[in-house]
Amino acid sequence: MGRRASSLAGCVGSVDRFVSHFTNRLDAKGRVSIPASFRAVLTRDGFEGLYVHPSLDAEALDCGGHALLREIDGLLDMLSPYSEERDSFSTALLGTSEILKVDPEGRIILTDTLRTYAGISAEVTFVGQGHKFQIWEPNRFRAHLEEARHRVRELRKELGARHAAAHQPRPQGARE
DSSP: OOEEOOOOTTOOSOOSSBOSEEEEEOOTTSEEEOOHHHHHHHHHHTOSSEEEEEOSSSSSEEEESHHHHHHHHHHHHTSOTTOHHHHHHHIIIIITOEEEOOOTTSEEEOOHHHHHHHTOSSEEEEEEOBSOEEEEOHHHHHHHHHHHHHHHHHHHHHHHHHHHHHTOOOOOOOOO
8 A cells, every 4th residue: 555754753642734755556546545644634624625736836736625725815815806916826726726535545536637737647655744735756756855955955054154143253342
């Protein structure tokens, strides 16, 4: 069935976020099981089904429930109601979305449109991102993860340098 790629060892109680990543195979009917921990978060969220839209900046699918929709609504609320920016975001985040049915075994069927966008054929990788999760073609996810790790290392160096500069002792010298 599915392979667990990582875990949160030592966590106590339930987590109300999508965390970790899992790779599952599509069955002969094109169904794939949502990881149990992700289903538990969706159940607590109270959303019927699974809200899915093509990611804005990756060849992946953004997925979630009410928490994801609240994030989208918050973004749209910051924009003028009749602005081009709001129309563009609404079209990209709401107009291309789908609400998928989750069967009693926790499986979904990805539509051809969603599968084509994300390059999915036989397997998918579910990637937790807190208030949402993404569905990736596994090889694309591995490449994305490597790039993300590289960016984080560079950002860490930059933030460390900024922190060090901000906390440099001021030279003590003669007063004017």
